[in-house]
Amino acid sequence: MSLADLTIVEAGRRLEAGEITSVDLTEAVLERATMTEAQLHCYLTIDRDGALESAAASDERRSQGRALGPLDGIPVALKDNMCTRGVETTAASQILAGWVPPYDAHVVERLREAGAVLVGKTNLDEFAMGSSTENSAYGPTRNPWDTDRVPGGSSGGSAAAVAAGSALGSLGSDTGGSIRQPAALCGVVGVKPTYGRVSRYGLIAFASSLDQIGPLARSVDDARLLLETIWGHDPRDATSYPGEYPSLAAALDRGVGGMRIGVVEEFGGEGYEKAVEAAVSATIERLAGAGAEIVEVSIPTAQVALSAYYLIAPAEASANLARFDGVRYGNRVPGDTTEEMMARTRAAGFGPEVKRRILLGTYALSAGYYDAFYGKAQQVRTRLIQEFRAAYETADVLISPTSPTVAFELGARVDDPLSMYLSDVCTLPVNLTGDPAISVPVGTDDAGLPIGLQVMAPALGEEQMFCVAAEVERLAAFDARPPLGDAS
Amino acid sequence: MPVDIDIAHVARLARLALDDSELEIYRRQLSQILEHAAKVQSVATDDTAPTAHPLGLTNSFRSDVVQPSLDRDEVLSQAPESQDGYFVVPPALEVDG
Numbered sequence: 001m002s003l004a005d006l007t008i009v010e011a012g013r014r015l016e017a018g019e020i021t022s023v024d025l026t027e028a029v030l031e032r033a034t035m036t037e038a039q040l041h042c043y044l045t046i047d048r049d050g051a052l053e054s055a056a057a058s059d060e061r062r063s064q065g066r067a068l069g070p071l072d073g074i075p076v077a078l079k080d081n082m083c084t085r086g087v088e089t090t091a092a093s094q095i096l097a098g099w100v101p102p103y104d105a106h107v108v109e110r111l112r113e114a115g116a117v118l119v120g121k122t123n124l125d126e127f128a129m130g131s132s133t134e135n136s137a138y139g140p141t142r143n144p145w146d147t148d149r150v151p152g153g154s155s156g157g158s159a160a161a162v163a164a165g166s167a168l169g170s171l172g173s174d175t176g177g178s179i180r181q182p183a184a185l186c187g188v189v190g191v192k193p194t195y196g197r198v199s200r201y202g203l204i205a206f207a208s209s210l211d212q213i214g215p216l217a218r219s220v221d222d223a224r225l226l227l228e229t230i231w232g233h234d235p236r237d238a239t240s241y242p243g244e245y246p247s248l249a250a251a252l253d254r255g256v257g258g259m260r261i262g263v264v265e266e267f268g269g270e271g272y273e274k275a276v277e278a279a280v281s282a283t284i285e286r287l288a289g290a291g292a293e294i295v296e297v298s299i300p301t302a303q304v305a306l307s308a309y310y311l312i313a314p315a316e317a318s319a320n321l322a323r324f325d326g327v328r329y330g331n332r333v334p335g336d337t338t339e340e341m342m343a344r345t346r347a348a349g350f351g352p353e354v355k356r357r358i359l360l361g362t363y364a365l366s367a368g369y370y371d372a373f374y375g376k377a378q379q380v381r382t383r384l385i386q387e388f389r390a391a392y393e394t395a396d397v398l399i400s401p402t403s404p405t406v407a408f409e410l411g412a413r414v415d416d417p418l419s420m421y422l423s424d425v426c427t428l429p430v431n432l433t434g435d436p437a438i439s440v441p442v443g444t445d446d447a448g449l450p451i452g453l454q455v456m457a458p459a460l461g462e463e464q465m466f467c468v469a470a471e472v473e474r475l476a477a478f479d480a481r482p483p484l485g486d487a488s
Numbered sequence: 489m490p491v492d493i494d495i496a497h498v499a500r501l502a503r504l505a506l507d508d509s510e511l512e513i514y515r516r517q518l519s520q521i522l523e524h525a526a527k528v529q530s531v532a533t534d535d536t537a538p539t540a541h542p543l544g545l546t547n548s549f550r551s552d553v554v555q556p557s558l559d560r561d562e563v564l565s566q567a568p569e570s571q572d573g574y575f576v577v578p579p580a581l582e583v584d585g
Contacts, residue, residue, distance in 0.1 A: 102562040195542045209540060235550035239541060242548070307527040318502060325503065327575050332568035338580040343505035355504055359514050360521060362502040363493060376528045378538030383531060385539060417517060418524060434542020459543060 003028035004165035005481070008222040011168060012070045015062065022062075022073030025168075026055035026117050029075040033119070033166035036484055041141050042161040044080045045088050046120035051075060054117040061115065071229055072115030077167035079158045080121035081128055082213070083202040084108055087118075091204045092126045092136040095349025096330045105202020106237070107171055107213050107230045114229045119167050122157030126351045127321065128178055128206045130154050131423035134414055135353045142410070143186060144482035145449055149407040152182030152423075155216065159186040162216050163482050169217040169226050173203055175210045176309055177402075177427025180439040183216050184402035184452025187441045187480065189223045189469075190216045192427075194459050195434035196241035198227075199234030207316035208239070210309075210431040220440060220473045224248050224466055243460070251463040252470035257291035261468065262395025266302040267426050272404045275445035280401050280453050283442050286475040287399075287468075297391040297398060301384045305429040308384070310421060311364050311377035312432070317354075318361030324349065356417065381432045388433050392458045397468045400426050402439040402452035426454060435459050438469045442476040450480070491522040 003011065003025050014020045030048055037043060058073035067073075078084065081091040083101035085108075090096045104112070111118065125135035133141040133156025141156040143149040144164040151160040155172025159182035162170050172179040174192035183190025191214040198213045205211060215226035228248060234240045263284060268277055288294050326332035326345030333348045335341030350358070364373040391398060403423060413420040430437045436459070439452040453472060457465035495515040499506050506514070560573060569576040 099566055102558050102566065196545065209542070238548040239545060240548070241543060241545070301531060304527045304531055307525045310521060310525050311528065322503075326568055327577055328563075329566045330568070335578055337582075338577045339503065340505070341578050343500075343503045346503055347505040350504075355506070355510075356514060356517060358502050358504065359495070359498050360518055363498045363518065363522070364525075366498065366501060372529065373522075373525065375538060376531075376533065377525075378540070379533035379536045380528045380531050381539040382536045383533060385542065417521060421521075432539075432542075 002032065002165065004032040006168065007219045008071070008074050008168050008217060008225055009219065011074060015073050022055040022058040022117060023052065025073065026051050026075050029119060029166060029168065032164065036144070036164050036166055039142060039147055040144055040160055040164055041139055042122055042157045042164060042166055043077070043120045044090060044092065044123050044138055044157070047087055047118060050087070051117050051119050058115050058117065068113070068115035070225055071111070073117060074168055075117040075119045076111060077119050077122045077158055077161045077170040078108065079124050079155050079170070079172045081124060081173060081204040082108060082171065083204070084118070084121065087121065089121065091128070092124045092138060093349065093351070093354070094137045094331065095324050095345070099329055103202060106199035106234050108202065110230045122161055122170060124157055125154035126354050127204065128154040128173055128175055129317070129353050129357055131177070131181060131420050132413065133157060134410060135351060137351055140410060143407045144484050145187065146407065149409050149449070150185070152185035152403070152407065154178040156182045158216050159183050159188055159190065162186070162188045162218060164484055169215060169222055171213055171226070171230065172216050173211055173213050174431065175206050175313060176431050177424040179214045179216060180427050180437060180452070180454060181403050181423060183439045184441070185407040185450065187450030187478070187482065188216055188218055189220055189438065189440055190214065191223050191227055191438045192430065192436060193227060193231060193462060194241070194436045196239050197231045199237040199240050201234055201236040205320040207313040208320060209316060210313060220466065220470045221252060223438070224252065246463055248463060248466050251467040254467045255290065256287055256468055256471045259292045259397070259464070259468065260295055260395045261287055261292045262295050262297040262391055262398040264302065264398050264400050265296055265298045266300065267400035271422065272401065273406060273445070276401045276404065276406065276451050279443040279451040280399070283453055283472055283476060284399065287471065290471060290475060295395050297395055299387045299391055299429070301380060301387050302429050304380060305384055305432055306421060306425055308377040308380040309428045309432060311373045312381065314357040314361030315364045315374045316361065318358045318365065321354070321358055384429060385433045388435060396464050398456040400454050402426060402454040406445050406449035406451060430456050436462050436465050438465055440469050440472045440476070441478040442472065443478065444480055448480070491519050491526065493518055
């Protein structure tokens with residue numbers, strides 16, 4: 001097995017024991033990227049020199065007994081909508097081609113302070129708008145399990161890189177499922193923390209009341225380690241949560257004995273693949289066998305969550321993306337007046353999905369329609385929060401499939417925006433409520449494509465979420481690897 | 489119920505210079521998406537307040553302490569056009585004569 005296939009925890013153990021160096025580990029990861037990138041295209045930028053420099057510096061620290069902690073020397077990847085000082089950041093859009101940020105995002109600062117080796121910037125749907133990574137202006141990422149299929153999205157590059165071994169872990173952003181859905185489709189773990197737990201400072205904004213940064217990794221414990229590194233209060237993000245941030249490690253070994261696990265009635269049935277439902281049912285039975293009490297819950301408003309989401313997210317996006325106007329950064333198309341320059345710049349710089357959502361959001365916020373669409377959607381959001389809260393009176397966590405289907409083929413949903421949007425039907429409700437959720441791989445379908453199970457918890461309930469996720473991971477014993485991993 | 493959209497007006501508000509065939513494609517797609525999105529109107533919400541922040545945080549201020557700013561030259565180096573420490577844009581106001 002190549003070092004590139006180690007979990008973060010195991011790699012950290014070997015670094016600590018002096019069995020390997022960070023340069024060994026980083027070279028193994030870069031070598032894997034060299035082998036797979038032409039086919040997978042996980043990365044938009046690989047910072048080979050910067051990564052090897054960081055790795056050497058990590059080894060130097062360690063040799064002097066000054067290692068910074070469990071992530072010191074570990075190669076990780078960042079979705080390319082997180083600002084990295086001195087390294088091009090594009091959000092997979094033409095409008096930002098060549099842009100080099102003058103500052104680091106909060107999460108990037110945190111990773112650097114922890115000694116992590118930043119391998120590069122991963123591909124995404126332009127401005128994180130999409131569920132397949134096909135909306136990237138720089139070409140799609142492919143799924144390491146089957147290169148005719150999408151990796152999911154929008155954090156498709158971050159998920160595929162972790163699955164393929166071109167990073168040991170990565171960060172993504174999740175606005176409607178953009179960490180969890182690609183994690184499920186690529187057979188890795190993905191976490192959307194409680195809204196406000198991870199600072200959005202330096203994350204290129206899509207929908208500010210929904211966006212949340214989180215980790216993707218090969219194990220629940222690795223994801224826990226990354227999350228504990230990046231979360232915490234940051235005064236530069238006015239929505240950052242100022243309260244307590246508990247240590248999560250102990251929760252992973254607690255087991256589910258006596259816990260109440262709710263199965264959401266609305267997340268199943270028509271449109272759900274049989275293999276997905278079967279894998280989830282099998283896990284539920286095993287959880288019951290491990291001592292959990294299984295209860296049925298109903299969240300009726302979940303059925304209109306998609307509608308509310310596709311009003312709120314585009315509305316916020318239309319406001320956030322107004323800043324890309326050819327004035328302060330990015331590319332410009334000349335015009336005789338400022339307005340003409342802006343309108344031409346935006347028409348040339350944004351791709352079709354981004355334009356579609358900007359137009360949708362602009363319409364939903366425009367005079368005469370605000371109350372009927374955006375205002376109403378924000379009220380539906382409150383209803384959804386109330387229903388989730390009621391469900392958490394009878395259950396400690398809720399579980400569901402992460403995605404109704406396994407990875408679909410490239411091109412299958414591109415021309416039908418609504419069918420693409422339906423990819424997120426299980427994941428987006430908790431973006432509206434702000435609650436945390438995690439996707440854990442639990443099996444494969446007959447074709448060997450991974451299936452993810454989602455564990456949702458009440459706001460600030462990361463401890464019980466990780467407790468159940470760790471048990472799901474033990475019970476599922478998912479150890480399949482994508483075929484590309486075998487080639488090395 | 490199909491939603492009728494003045495797409496040229498919306499595109500102008502959004503500062504997107506689109507040609508007629510693009511406008512027609514987006515008009516059709518938006519109409520379809522909005523028809524689905526209009527399902528929110530089926531939920532009774534008369535006595536329900538809208539949600540902005542899921543945890544209900546309001547008025548989060550940082551302490552009023554001077555912090556270093558971004559380096560001006562580094563910022564301007566990324567602008568399409570700049571001069572004497574300013575961003576440069578084409579004329580924003582119409583001038584008669």
